[in-house]
Amino acid sequence: MIQHFTLAKFRAGTTAAEKETAYNTVFILLSAALVLPGVHGFKVGPPLSQRGARGYEFALIVEFEDLQSFTDYLVHAHHRLVTDFVNGFSEEPVLSYQIDTSRVARL
Numbered sequence: 001m002i003q004h005f006t007l008a009k010f011r012a013g014t015t016a017a018e019k020e021t022a023y024n025t026v027f028i029l030l031s032a033a034l035v036l037p038g039v040h041g042f043k044v045g046p047p048l049s050q051r052g053a054r055g056y057e058f059a060l061i062v063e064f065e066d067l068q069s070f071t072d073y074l075v076h077a078h079h080r081l082v083t084d085f086v087n088g089f090s091e092e093p094v095l096s097y098q099i100d101t102s103r104v105a106r107l
Contacts, residue, residue: 001040001063001101002070008058009091019046019057022089026060029082033062036078038069056095058086070098 030042044060047053064070
């Protein structure tokens with residue numbers, strides 16, 4: 001499984017109500033993505049605490065069946081909708097990170 005993480009910082013002056021609207025909008029957009037092949041689930045929301053969050057107040061995780069499903073989603077029009085929405089409220093470029101949960105870390 002591939003987990004795709006996105007972290008964003010809201011623009012200065014964004015109200016609590018606007019942040020809540022952003023979380024809800026992305027939740028609705030990602031709910032629609034669940035019908036796409038290989039998309040298994042998602043989570044979206046704020047950090048439990050600002051301590052250590054370094055100003056990031058928005059996070060989403062999307063889970064994909066495999067690398068091909070993730071790659072297919074990146075070029076899908078639905079991904080562009082979510083990306084454009086998040087970039088629209090983000091103070092700076094978002095932080096994006098992916099992990100392959102099938103790989104075992106070796107120390």
